[in-house]
Amino acid sequence: DAKTTQPTSMDCAEGRAANLPCNHSTISGNEYVYWYRQIHSQGPQYIIHGLKNNETNEMASLIITEDRKSSTLILPHATLRDTAVYYCIVRLISGYSTLTFGKGTMLLVSP
Amino acid sequence: GAVVSQHPSRVICKSGTSVKIECRSLDFQATTMFWYRQFPKQSLMLMATSNEGSKATYEQGVEKDKFLINHASLTLSTLTVTSAHPEDSSFYICSARKMGARENTEAFFGQGTRLTVV
Numbered sequence: 001d002a003k004t005t006q007p008t009s010m011d012c013a014e015g016r017a018a019n020l021p022c023n024h025s026t027i028s029g030n031e032y033v034y035w036y037r038q039i040h041s042q043g044p045q046y047i048i049h050g051l052k053n054n055e056t057n058e059m060a061s062l063i064i065t066e067d068r069k070s071s072t073l074i075l076p077h078a079t080l081r082d083t084a085v086y087y088c089i090v091r092l093i094s095g096y097s098t099l100t101f102g103k104g105t106m107l108l109v110s111p
Numbered sequence: 112g113a114v115v116s117q118h119p120s121r122v123i124c125k126s127g128t129s130v131k132i133e134c135r136s137l138d139f140q141a142t143t144m145f146w147y148r149q150f151p152k153q154s155l156m157l158m159a160t161s162n163e164g165s166k167a168t169y170e171q172g173v174e175k176d177k178f179l180i181n182h183a184s185l186t187l188s189t190l191t192v193t194s195a196h197p198e199d200s201s202f203y204i205c206s207a208r209k210m211g212a213r214e215n216t217e218a219f220f221g222q223g224t225r226l227t228v229v
Binding site: 034038041042043044045046049087098099100101102103104 | 115117145147154155156157160202204206217218219220221222223225
């Protein structure tokens with residue numbers, strides 16, 4: 001699976017949009033981009049995934065650049081409960097490949 | 112949504128004893144379950160993959176005789192840490208894949224088990 005690079009930490013004010021970047025310059029055509037998050041002392045939680053089109057669900061939006069070498073996860077109105085480590089993971093399309101977690105981005109949402 | 116439950120959520124045991132952690136898929140059948148370990152301030156590391164009715168596949172560096180995995184049914188996988196030592200203290204997390212799921216479905220994670228060996 002391709003490697004991802006994320007900032008170690010980010011801060012965001014409550015109520016503002018949180019934009020979390022991820023670089024995956026070596027992504028191949030048969031790999032999706034997945035985002036998970038892990039709140040302290042809990043298991044990871046699925047957020048969203050995409051291949052090349054932008055995606056939106058009730059939790060977040062995923063913007064993937066046209067060359068697919070980077071993406072941004074957007075939490076439109078961050079709350080204190082969104083404080084967590086956010087993991088960007090690339091994963092093969094075919095079959096079921098395991099998830100390889102990197103260090104992720106620690107997002108701190110402050111009042 | 113799909114719910115994966117782990118039990119216990121926390122356990123403290125004495126050095127040299129064995130501890131069993133259960134991972135259950137509550138509202139779906141799971142052909143494959145995954146076990147991860149997470150040390151403080153580190154990311155999740157995959158330990159092993161277990162398929163119902165067959166032997167688990169362990170990642171390099173994980174001792175299969177120390178971390179016994181049983182996946183006897185489509186809704187239950189267990190991880191037994193045998194002869195636990197303080198260095199085994201960690202956060203253990205399981206995840207499950209739905210039977211019959213289309214490829215690339217998201218993985219469903221349990222809430223984790225905090226093991227402390229004293």
